[in-house]
Amino acid sequence: MRRRLFTTQGQAASSKWTNIHALVRDQRLGILTLQETHLTPTLVDDIHNLFGHCLLIFNSSDPNNPTSSAGVAFILNREVMSTSHSKVHEIIPSQALLLTTTWHNSASLSVLNVYAPNDYHQQTSFWETLEEYWSDHALPKPDFMLGDFNLVEDPIDRSPPRLDLSAPSVALQDLQLSLNLVDAWRTDRPSERNYTFRTSSNSFSRID
Template sequence: MREDKIAILSAQETHVDMDKLNRISKQFEKQLLIYNSADPTSLNGKGVSIILNKKYTHWKDATFTDIVPGRALMLQLPWGDRGTLNCLAVYAPNDPGENACFWKSLTTRWRKNCLPNLDIVLGYFNIVEDSLDRHPARADPNAAVEALQEFKTLSLLSDGWR
């Protein structure tokens, strides 16, 4: 992050317990702020982290919200003249049915709680919207893809890869 001047980094499948997280945070406390969302039902279980480079961000003013523990973590960060940058880091389930339910639950939560429009959603989605994004090409189940697309529509997000 220092050498490449990366301001915000997201990590999925972190499998970090509190002791390990505290050791890593202490080791890099001058350079990085590390916030981890872990699955509370399993020790050293699935998780998602957002790491801020203290040199390039207003890290002291960052707000983190556990949307789905171990699966979805929101960052609200002051970002220059544009105001607040709203990011969501996700680690979506691998099972297609669970994946569709995950995106649908996020959509419901955003609508019900009037959560802010997102500028960036990053992470490991465990699906692709277009079969050409896989090699060899294969389509993911429509229910999961449509649920992801509906969630993206809430914030008028588009695929940055494309």
């Protein structure tokens, strides 16, 4: 199984999807998750017209401002996996999308793609809403949760090291516990430092 996380912010629209298509094709990725997609239904249709023979796109956009705010998507590679039984559940528009599909035509697979709020004061309710959603709906628990979390759970994931606000981190940990999820990367690399985001002041963090 091959999956990859990709953020599309900052790329020109004319080259973005050509690059994504090339990435999926050349690396033979089965599932690509995107955040900050800024896509409208019309744009999704246009992309399908260009690359629909090999890519299937599931997108969730901000209903009020789709081209300027958030957005999450799954890109499925039709050339390496069957997409006939694939479907998505929109949990929080533009911020949380659950994919259910089959892998190698038999094994079921569920993947949760999230784009958490940048504002720490909104993050606690975001993670709590996800936990409540699973309590209220008969959905499969995700085998994987990935995306842009916009926080870190451990000081080692920031440079210079520091803890984020405790309430959002606790809410995320409660969600992980309820869904039987762990930070697999950190579990496998308990002392490694590797960062996914850099600020203009040269601080680093692993928030993806």
